[in-house]
Amino acid sequence: MTSPEQSIQAHQEARLDDAARRKRVRRTTLVVTLVVLGFYFGFIAMMLYRALR
Amino acid sequence: MAETTHAHAEHDDHDHKPHGWRRWVFATNHKDIGTMYLVFSCIMFFTGGLFAMTIRAELFKPGLQIVDAGVFNSLTTMHGLVMIFGAIMPAWVGLANWMIPIQIGAPDMALPRLNNLSFWILPFAFVLLLSSWLVPGSAPAGGWTMYPPLTLQLGASFPMLIFAIHMMGISSILGAINVVVTIMNLRAPGMTLMRMPLFVWTWLITAFLLIAVMPVLAGAVTMMLTDHFFGTSFFNAAGGGDPVMFQHIFWFFGHPEVYIMILPGFGVISEIIPAFSRKPLFGYEAMVYATASIAFLSFIVWAHHMFTVGLPLSALLFFMFATMLIAVPTGVKVFNWTATMWRGSLSFEPPMLFSLAFLFLFTIGGFSGLMLALVPADFQYQDTYFVVAHFHYVLVSGSAFAIMAAVYYWLPKWVGRMYDMRLATWHFWLSAIFFNVLFFPQHFLGLAGMPRRIPDYAVQFADWNMVSSIGGFVFGLSQLLFPYIIWKCVRSGKRVEGTRAWEGARGLEWELPSPAPYHSWTTPPTEAMIARGAEH
Numbered sequence: 001m002t003s004p005e006q007s008i009q010a011h012q013e014a015r016l017d018d019a020a021r022r023k024r025v026r027r028t029t030l031v032v033t034l035v036v037l038g039f040y041f042g043f044i045a046m047m048l049y050r051a052l053r
Numbered sequence: 054m055a056e057t058t059h060a061h062a063e064h065d066d067h068d069h070k071p072h073g074w075r076r077w078v079f080a081t082n083h084k085d086i087g088t089m090y091l092v093f094s095c096i097m098f099f100t101g102g103l104f105a106m107t108i109r110a111e112l113f114k115p116g117l118q119i120v121d122a123g124v125f126n127s128l129t130t131m132h133g134l135v136m137i138f139g140a141i142m143p144a145w146v147g148l149a150n151w152m153i154p155i156q157i158g159a160p161d162m163a164l165p166r167l168n169n170l171s172f173w174i175l176p177f178a179f180v181l182l183l184s185s186w187l188v189p190g191s192a193p194a195g196g197w198t199m200y201p202p203l204t205l206q207l208g209a210s211f212p213m214l215i216f217a218i219h220m221m222g223i224s225s226i227l228g229a230i231n232v233v234v235t236i237m238n239l240r241a242p243g244m245t246l247m248r249m250p251l252f253v254w255t256w257l258i259t260a261f262l263l264i265a266v267m268p269v270l271a272g273a274v275t276m277m278l279t280d281h282f283f284g285t286s287f288f289n290a291a292g293g294g295d296p297v298m299f300q301h302i303f304w305f306f307g308h309p310e311v312y313i314m315i316l317p318g319f320g321v322i323s324e325i326i327p328a329f330s331r332k333p334l335f336g337y338e339a340m341v342y343a344t345a346s347i348a349f350l351s352f353i354v355w356a357h358h359m360f361t362v363g364l365p366l367s368a369l370l371f372f373m374f375a376t377m378l379i380a381v382p383t384g385v386k387v388f389n390w391t392a393t394m395w396r397g398s399l400s401f402e403p404p405m406l407f408s409l410a411f412l413f414l415f416t417i418g419g420f421s422g423l424m425l426a427l428v429p430a431d432f433q434y435q436d437t438y439f440v441v442a443h444f445h446y447v448l449v450s451g452s453a454f455a456i457m458a459a460v461y462y463w464l465p466k467w468v469g470r471m472y473d474m475r476l477a478t479w480h481f482w483l484s485a486i487f488f489n490v491l492f493f494p495q496h497f498l499g500l501a502g503m504p505r506r507i508p509d510y511a512v513q514f515a516d517w518n519m520v521s522s523i524g525g526f527v528f529g530l531s532q533l534l535f536p537y538i539i540w541k542c543v544r545s546g547k548r549v550e551g552t553r554a555w556e557g558a559r560g561l562e563w564e565l566p567s568p569a570p571y572h573s574w575t576t577p578p579t580e581a582m583i584a585r586g587a588e589h
Binding site for chain 2: 003020021024028029032033035036037038039040041043044047050052
């Protein structure tokens with residue numbers, strides 16, 4: 001688990017590069033969106049598999 | 054104190070905001086979007102409430118008096134859909150928008166334009182859903198659970214229902230993505246996960262639940278759409294499909310959905326009880342792990358909603374025991390809230406009163422839930438008014454009371470004014486008493502065998518139905534006090550002095566001036582501020 005000191009240190013380093021921070025936001029958004037799409041199409045695919053076997 | 058002064062100086066300079074309609078239509082500020090969500094939720098609460106009042110008026114005495122059976126079915130269906138997707142969920146997203154950034158020391162949500170989109174989808178979804186009253190065949194009438202084949206037989210309202218559900222789902226998913234990305238990336242320096250307020254923790258877990266289950270609902274209704282219009286047979290037994298499979302998929306969404314509506318309430322109560330007990334929360338870490346456990350368990354109990362469809366014995370046993378297991382982390386929470394109050398210096402302002410009502414009434418709903426979890430007993434209770442009583446004890450006290458507690462707790466921070474405490478106390482007592490008059494007799498009706506979702510009933514059920522309806526009318530009317538109290542507070546409430554509206558309140562939101570500035574935490578909070586808020 002991150003300590004408060006580590007968290008402050010990490011933020012100080014991150015603030016030096018705002019682009020890196022934006023990149024991290026984009027990456028998290030992309031990962032979560034892929035999970036959403038995976039669940040949506042995954043369930044439909046599961047049902048198709050069940051219907052066609 | 055020095056930090057508080059520093060906060061004042063920092064934020065007074067940044068209070069520029071757009072004016073007129075553009076401020077709301079093009080809103081990207083988390084507080085504006087939060088306000089819009091809360092206002093929308095309030096409108097939907099009264100719309101769904103109007104449907105409920107009509108249902109209770111029809112059930113006031115046996116026979117058909119006010120509406121015919123078809124309209125009655127539409128009323129129960131629309132009441133469920135509007136209250137769940139229109140009132141409760143948007144209220145929590147509104148509170149998340151308002152509170153999460155200021156509780157973690159972030160200047161705004163991580164994705165402000167997405168935030169705007171996720172709000173503005175909602176009014177269109179509900180205009181579409183509510184306008185289905187006007188089309189041939191009237192509004193959806195197959196129950197909020199939309200089971201096929203009944204729902205597949207709807208008239209012109211069917212595609213409207215499916216499209217509206219898709220839009221609500223997209224809105225919720227976008228909101229959840231925003232919450233996850235904000236909490237994972239925008240916490241202030243020093244705000245570690247285990248220092249976050251419990252409202253933020255419960256919302257983070259709720260957001261993961263939303264991300265996991267809303268696409269499942271969307272998938273299920275998409276398959277139903279193709280069954281209706283494109284000749285597929287996912288849920289059509291005549292074509293080799295399986296209508297019970299819809300129930301499995303629906304409740305794989307539906308049970309976590311119950312926790313989506315309740316977990317943020319757990320977070321709110323975990324903020325309010327310590328504040329009005331003037332003690333730190335008992336067992337902070339246990340609360341976090343209990344919330345995560347409840348969320349995990351919510352994925353493996355779905356079939357307790359369908360014990361009577363003909364499941365194998367092994368499945369019945371598994372789902373029964375898994376369901377009863379939820380009592381363990383829930384018990385941890387109730388114990389910790391009680392232990393927080395133990396030997397505390399308690400005071401009973403409206404947020405605390407609503408929190409205590411939550412604690413008592415939600416526990417009653419939990420106990421009737423345990424009764425329903427027992428397979429042999431559930432065979433008797435299935436589809437009776439006992440189930441209706443159970444889930445209203447869980448959802449009205451677990452969600453609606455918690456939302457009211459949250460609004461009464463944070464309203465002085467939002468508007469910088471205190472509300473009329475006497476009226477709010479009246480609101481509480483009327484709500485608490487008549488909530489029980491409304492729903493407690495429904496346990497008796499269910500145990501005596503009255504089925505749910507019927508407009509007419511045997512004369513033997515008349516007395517308790519009349520009591521329940523009287524409770525419903527007073528409960529419903531007393532809710533009009535809520536928007537009036539807020540309106541009066543915004544217009545002419547007494548100004549709040551200093552940063553804290555409540556003596557025992559802790560957390561970063563109480564380090565900001567009241568009202569919270571339009572742009573807050575443009576400079577991150579200091580370590581001392583975070584440490585003060587994280588005393589647990």
